[in-house]
Amino acid sequence: MIYLDYVATTPLAPEIKETYIKLLNKYFINADSAYAPGYEVSGLIEKSRSHIAKMLNVRSDEVLFTSCASEANNLAIKGTAFQYMNRGKHIITTAIEHSSVANSFKELADVFGFEVDYLHVNHQGALDLDELRHLIRDDTILVSTMYVNNEIGVINPIHEIASIIHAKNPKTKYHVDCVQALGKLPIVLDDIDLASFSAHKIFGLKGSGLLYKKHNTSLVPLINGGQQEFGLRGGTSNAASEIVFAKTMRLALEAREEHYAYVSKLNHYLRSELLKRPGIVINSPVENCSPFILSISIPHYKPEVLVHALETYDIYISTKSACSSKHTDVSHTLAAMHLDDEIAKSALRISFSHLTTQQEIDTFLKALDESLKNVKKQR
Ligand SMILES: Cc1ncc(COP(=O)(O)O)c(C=O)c1O
Missing domain, CATH: 3.90.1150.10 (Aspartate Aminotransferase, domain 1)
Incomplete structure (x- = not known):
């Protein structure tokens, strides 16, 4: 083939598969159970979260595990929109996003009455940054762009975009879909408010994603439930996937x-x-x-x-x-x-x-x- x-x-990297199977066999206990094996599992999840945070140079409480990057994109976009809608209902994205971003924006417009502006691209797939500068208003609460486009590969200048956004409106949140950039381009999140990642694009597991959320950014949860993921995403932790994500990321970043x-x-x-x-x-x-x-x-x-x-x-x-x-x-x-x-x-x-x-x-x-x-x- x-x-x-x-x-x-x-494909799944052999060393990830091996670790994952070991974890599946050993750690079936619910990470939220209040007895020693439960604490052991939650301890391993927190260790993975803190390794990931170190690799991304962010705080541990800024890393949320999700079921995939599509979920991370949904949570970042809709969670931010709902959180800050009292401040304004204007949101911006681009015409070339992944369907999980494009359809989140569409739902916010069609069902929840948000006003969406779509940034145009030229023949090379490059964004018009002047257009972005002109579109940001006092009531713009969110801008979302991808880092690397998944169809043609064009790289967006995310730090230039961040500086345009934050200079025009320091309160506007900037979300970046980093799925096709992780393990390929440097990831620097200092000036980014939210970022999404997926394990199965870097030789990890399917059904395993991450959302980075800066500590000063708040979200309305989309999956209400228990205390998992700082109360921002309910559901019994997918412990083995979450634990092995740190190794998946480490292998991708090292190489x-x-x-x-x-x-x-x-x-x-x-x-x-x-x-x-x-x-x-x-x-x-x-x-x-x-x-x-x-x-x-x-x-x-x-x-x-x-x-x-x-x-x-x-x-x-x-x-x-x-x-x-x-x-x-x-x-x-x-x-x-x-x-x-x-x-x-x-x-x-x-x-x-x-x-x-x-x-x-x-x-x-x-x-x-x-x-x-x-x-x-x-x-
Ligand atoms: C740019 C981009 N964003 C998001 C996703 C969704 O990732 P996942 O399959 O983890 O939901 C993909 C996957 O194709 C992608 O290429």
Whole structure:
């Protein structure tokens, strides 16, 4: 199998799997039980929280465990909106967010009467920071942008965005979806109020996420329950997942620079090979882009047909984000970039990791060439 869809998810690292199984076997006790084994489990959860906090250079009480990054995004956005709605109901996001962010904003507008502004992007997927500067008002309570876009890889200048927001309105909270940046780019949270992370994008468990929430930011909980997660997220702690997250993050951060350099070379190699093929367009910008993601378009070829053609070679890439891959419409990210319709309609996403080899890239290129010969062009 040649897997080139690491943005959708990653395989579980063997050392994480081993630790997780040990934890599952040993620690079934409820972390909230008021007897010694319960205290032992909650102690391990708190140890993991404090390791994570150290790695992110934040306080332990600023780290909340969630069931996934989608939940972290929902909690950050709706929790902040509900908390500060008495101050104002104006919120801002971008036109290229993950569905968990985009649909949280949509719900806040449609169901709860918030006013949402969507920041535009240019042909390269870059935000217009002047537009942001002009949109922030006295009643703007929240801005949410991703760090790395999951479809084309464009990197947002999150610290420049933070300084624009906080200079215009120091009370506006800034949330960053860091899912595709963790283990790839440096994460500095000093000027960020809320940030979301996911374990399964960094060779960890599915169903395991994190929300960083600065101590001076308050949230209305979305899952009411007991005392878990400082009362901000009810539900019996998923102890083994939470305990193993610290190790997952440590492994990702320790290898970050090495993996980045390795994947950059692979990306460069694939880009240069693809550019030799007339008719292939590269959508991911050269500058300010994550090397882990390469979006291309092959106009006049249906992307789903090419994905399935490659599948016959046991090669796996995607058309767009996995969460929206079952909808056949154009990717909202590419639509927001106002690319030529034919380019937007024919996008494919290839994503790499340190496990990808150059030989796999060569096999992919050969299979792509053959598929383009065999698959019918749409006119
Ligand atoms: C940018 C981004 N945000 C959020 C998510 C959601 O992560 P999870 O699968 O942990 O809910 C993803 C996953 O595809 C993503 O790429």
